[in-house]
Each structure stands twice: as C-alpha cells, then as structure tokens.
Amino acid sequence: MTSAIIAGLGLAAAGFAGRYVLKQMPTLSQKMAEAVKSMPKLDSQSLANSKYYKGGFEQKMTRREASLVLGVSPTAPKSKVKEQFKKVITANHPDRGGSPYLAAKINEAKDLLEK
Structure with missing residues (x-):
C-alpha cells in the first residue's frame, strides 16, 4: 500500500515538473534567440587577426x-x-x-x- 502511494506521488511530481517545463519553453526559446543575436559576428577581419595560423x-x-x-x-x-x-x-x-x-x-x- 505504501509503495503505491509513493509511486503515485512520484508520478504526480513528474507531471507537475513536466508541466512547468512546458510552460517555460516559450520564454526559454526567446531568451536563447536573444542571446544568439547578441553574440559577436565572426567575419574575415576578426579571423585574420587571430593568433592561430589558419593555413594548411x-x-x-x-x-x-x-x-x-x-x-x-x-x-x-x-x-x-x-x-x-x-x-x-x-x-x-x-x-x-x-x-x-x-x-x-x-x-x-x-x-x-x-x-
């Protein structure tokens, strides 16, 4: 009987956690998109100034x-x-x-x- 109650509570906790994650997905994806946009662009000029040799x-x-x-x-x-x-x-x-x-x-x- 006790194991059934524990299993039920575990299942309910997993359901609530899944619901929370699904509700947060739009804001997380929006934050990710903003972070990608704010990343510096790598152009040929910045690669040319790199300290590493780019040739073969x-x-x-x-x-x-x-x-x-x-x-x-x-x-x-x-x-x-x-x-x-x-x-x-x-x-x-x-x-x-x-x-x-x-x-x-x-x-x-x-x-x-x-x-």
Missing part, C-alpha cells in the same frame, strides 16, 4: 612554416626551439590522444629549425 601545410616545410608550427621566431636559438618543441609535442603526442600526422610535422619543424 605546404608541400615542403619552410622555416616560416616551421616557426609557425612551434610558435617561435624563424631566427630563434636552438635552446628556445628545443624548449618550445617539448611543450608542443607534449600537448600533441599520439600516445596522449594527439595526431600522428601533427607529431610528424612538429618533429619536422624542430629538425628544420635546429639546422
């Missing part, structure tokens, strides 16, 4: 591309290249969920800049 890889890696991959100057000393290489490869190593292709490119960049 070239056929043969250049010093410029290698410096972009590691985040150092093309004329950076070997110690700075090695230090930055450790940071970048740690974040992108395949054993930690990174891409083997990116790891190969990072290694290629380090080799090119250490020459």
Whole structure:
C-alpha cells in the first residue's frame, strides 16, 4: 500500500515538473534567440587577426612554416626551439590522444629549425 502511494506521488511530481517545463519553453526559446543575436559576428577581419595560423601545410616545410608550427621566431636559438618543441609535442603526442600526422610535422619543424 505504501509503495503505491509513493509511486503515485512520484508520478504526480513528474507531471507537475513536466508541466512547468512546458510552460517555460516559450520564454526559454526567446531568451536563447536573444542571446544568439547578441553574440559577436565572426567575419574575415576578426579571423585574420587571430593568433592561430589558419593555413594548411605546404608541400615542403619552410622555416616560416616551421616557426609557425612551434610558435617561435624563424631566427630563434636552438635552446628556445628545443624548449618550445617539448611543450608542443607534449600537448600533441599520439600516445596522449594527439595526431600522428601533427607529431610528424612538429618533429619536422624542430629538425628544420635546429639546422
């Protein structure tokens, strides 16, 4: 008998909660629409000013591309290249969920800049 009462109360609570959610849906969707409208637009100018490199890889890696991959100057000393290489490869190593292709490119960049 007690379990039937508890089940009935639970069912009633679920019904009231569902009714409340359905009544709030129009205001929630309106607030969501307003939030989307107030978001800043991403145009080509803001993407061009981004600190991340937006291009793909070239056929043969250049010093410029290698410096972009590691985040150092093309004329950076070997110690700075090695230090930055450790940071970048740690974040992108395949054993930690990174891409083997990116790891190969990072290694290629380090080799090119250490020459």
